Amino acid sequence: MIVAVDAVGGDHFPENPVKGGLEALAERADLNLVFVGPEKLIQDELEQSEIDFDSNRVDILHADQIVTMDDSASSVLKDKQNSSISVGLKHHRAGQCDAFVSAGHTGALLAASTVLLGKIEGVIRPTIGAxxxxxxxxxxxxxxxxxxxxxxxxxxxxxxxxxxxxxxxxxxxxxxxxxxxxxxxxxxxxxxxxxxxxxxxxxxxxxxxxxxxxxxxxxxxxxxxxxxxxxxxxxxxxxxxxxxxxxxxxxxxxxxxxxxxxxxxxxxxxxxxxxxxYEHVGGIPFLGVNGISFVGHGGSSPFAIRSMILNASNCIENGVNEKIKASLN
The missing domain is CATH 3.40.718.10 (Isopropylmalate Dehydrogenase)
Incomplete structure (x- = not known):
């Protein structure tokens, strides 16, 4: 399975998203990661990492715009189409990864997830579960x-x-x-x-x-x-x-x-x-979107990022969305 990680989401990027991602990678042998954000920033962080990892299981998806907490949800979709959130979710929509996780702007991520991934057929409105x-x-x-x-x-x-x-x-x-x-x-x-x-x-x-x-x-x-x-x-x-x-x-x-x-x-x-x-639960899912999109606390530590990625991996493995679709039809 492949999980895309917003490398510039949250208060402590790219250190915490990258370190948390590599910690999650060590937990699951079937997991591969795609870090989304400015390529050089991510590459530099990976090279400085003290965690040993298999480079064949890690990719970088370049996105040169960063969403800040001052951005409105609507402006992210309109004016920041090359942001890590937009690029990562489009990557997920294209079937090139199985989930997207971020510790960034909750409102922007929910809006982008709803618009770019769409809703599961029959769902009135997606929701956040904590x-x-x-x-x-x-x-x-x-x-x-x-x-x-x-x-x-x-x-x-x-x-x-x-x-x-x-x-x-x-x-x-x-x-x-x-x-x-x-x-x-x-x-x-x-x-x-x-x-x-x-x-x-x-x-x-x-x-x-x-x-x-x-x-x-x-x-x-x-x-x-x-x-x-x-x-x-x-x-x-x-x-x-x-x-x-x-x-x-x-x-x-x-x-x-x-x-x-x-x-x-x-x-x-x-x-x-x-x-x-919150670090032990990591992130919360947007239930009802036609994909797997998780958001974490802005101050997420590497451990919290790790937990969020593993929760998203469990959603993939257990076919949560497929079960939701079946229950609505």
Whole structure:
């Protein structure tokens, strides 16, 4: 399989995308990479790398324009057709790679993925699914920011696509779908949520409404919500580890505890917060586009890039899009 990597996406390019890519390459013998971006910049980074790699499994696809966070999504498609995002997605559309991953501009990548790759036949609107930590392990939150307003039919399709991804990639058998709402009763929430509840009831694995308190406890495996609420939940979750560490430091300094015990306590806290760290999930997929396109956090470390590439590889290997197409027909 071949995964194209945006070598100039994110805050720390090309170092992190290249290093993360080479780390992923070492994980899978069946993986080949195409780094997309300015050729000399990428070549120089590869030559400086301390990671041994098989050059026959690595290619460079030249793209001389770089998308910045100041660029609007529409301007990237119009004015930056030679950007790493546009060139990489066109490479994917042409069948010359099996997936494209980037830690760059989320809005630009979603817009370009939708326009250049198109939608899977029958899909109303593509969506972003975020891998979210729970006490039962990582689960899927969808929509995580792509669609601020939904229709009942979109909730239904997101539940369908989310279930397939959760089962095939996260390994959760018959994943439970929960609709994020202000109460558990079917009559709770807005008219939209009430109508969505009715259409979601067609799923055997729909468990009904869930509240905010049910997310971290893992009451469901697929948390359905609109993009505005989903993005707030996602960003809130990302803030938890840092806040807890600050509170931990503040209160532990007030107690007379030996340095060795403090180190042990911090070790326990770090392990407990492990599943909240975005680096271990790497990136999130755009479900519903006619291809495999992943976006990662702008500050992605090499480990996060590695994780994103491996997640994309799993989507290829498990035929996620083929299963989505089959379920819609």
């Amino acid at each position: 891998l979210y930590p729970t006490v039962k392990g990582v689960r899927l939150l969808v929509d995580a920011g792509a669609n601020l307003e939904l229709k009942p039919e979109m909730y239904y399709q997101f539940g369908l696509m989310g279930s397939i991804f959760t089962e095939q990639i996260l390994g959760v058998e018959n994943p439970k779908i929960g609709l994020v709402n202000v109460g558990e009763e079917p009559e709770k929430g807005t008219d939209l949520l009430k109508d969505s509840y009715k259409i979601l009831a067609q799923f055997d694995n729909f468990i009904g409404n869930i509240e905010g308190k049910d997310i971290l406890s893992g009451k469901a495996d697929v948390f359905l919500t609109d993009g505005l609420t989903g993005n707030v939940i996602l960003k809130f979750g990302e803030s938890i580890p840092g806040i807890l560490r600050e509170l931990f430091k503040k209160h532990i300094s007030e107690l007379e505890i030996s340095e060795d015990v403090q180190k042990q306590m911090f070790t326990v806290l770090t392990k407990a917060m492990h599943t909240f760290d």
